[in-house]
Amino acid sequence: MVDSSVPRPFSHVMSVDVEDYFQVEAFAGSISRSDWERFPTRVEANTHLILDLFDEHGARGTFFLVGWVAERFPSLVREIVARGHEPACHSYWHRTVYSLTPEEFRADTRKAREVIEQVGGVRVLGYRAPTWSITKDCLWALEILAEEGFQYDSSIYPIHHDLYGVPHAQRFAYTHALQGGRQLREFPPATIRLAGCNFPAAGGGYLRIFPLFYTEWAFRHIERKYRQPVVVYFHPWEIDPEQPRLPEKLRSRLRHYTNLRKMVDRLRALLERHSFCPFRDLLEMKETPGREPAKAQVG
Ligand SMILES: [Zn+2]
Helix, strand or coil: CCCCCCCCCCEEEEEEEECCHHHCHHHCCCCCHHHHHHCCCCHHHHHHHHHHHHHHCCCCCEEEECHHHHHHCHHHHHHHHHCCCEEEECCCCCCCHHHCCHHHHHHHHHHHHHHHHHHHCCCCCEECCHHHCCCHHHCHHHHHHHHCCCCEECCCCCCCCCCCCCCCCCCCCEEEECHHHCEEEECCCCEEEECCEEEECCEHHHHHHCCHHHHHHHHHHHHHHHCCCCEEEECHHHHCCCCCCCCCCHHHHHHHHCCHHHHHHHHHHHHHHCEECCHHHHCCCCCCCCCCCCCCCCC
16 A cells, blocks of 8 residues: 555546446436335445545545435435545436536536535535536536536536537636636546547546556556646446346446446555545646647637
8 A cells, every 4th residue: 555645746536426326327218216216225335435445545535426315325425524525516316417408407406516515514616417418518507507606517528429528628627717707617537639539548437448557557648748637437336246237228238337346456556556636626726738739628
């Protein structure tokens, strides 16, 4: 284990989208939200394992909580706060932003944030859309987040994907200049640029399915070439090989179940080699443009 008292040159970000295995978008077509109560829940136990793993390595993270989960497991939110991590908002009902009207989005976000702040006892500064669903079709969501008092967003994935992504968005932290002089910081998940395209580097299914040496290479590359933090993300169900299997289409099953058994070891390897802080710590840092030439900015 690395001595966490030794300052390391870079703090990266480990972010966790706290939702249960039956709430993911891949299963949304066949599991109605009104049925969520019927499933045996595993999110609390899995998140506790993550908290222990982070403690072992002196890492602190950002936990984007689904409001539905925060409401049912208030002691989990309090535990996240008590152990030095940042609670943030991952919507209430885990619906994609582009499927909502602006009014529905505002109501859902407000409800989730109120629950998390009430049970956690701290202010919520950050938002992450379910399934990276702030796309070119719903950039109005950024205005609403700023109006609602959020300081940052981490929902715009600068890649091509069938469900999400804004391929030409910036790859490293930037600031949206919004109406009324409002601003919102954006923290994109890590990507690698190859042959003119951006590829996911350190998150979710990609972290499970791509070999660990690819992720490690991405860390080294982003540190050396861009001097920027690597934003990692994953979900509590991704460390849980024992979760009940849901009868789904092959593609959804492949995305959801591949390499669940390897995930804890991969996280442990990253936690041993790198230092991690919550997004809120990065808000203090001045904007430092990477060496990459400026790309078309979203927002
Ligand atoms: Zn999610």
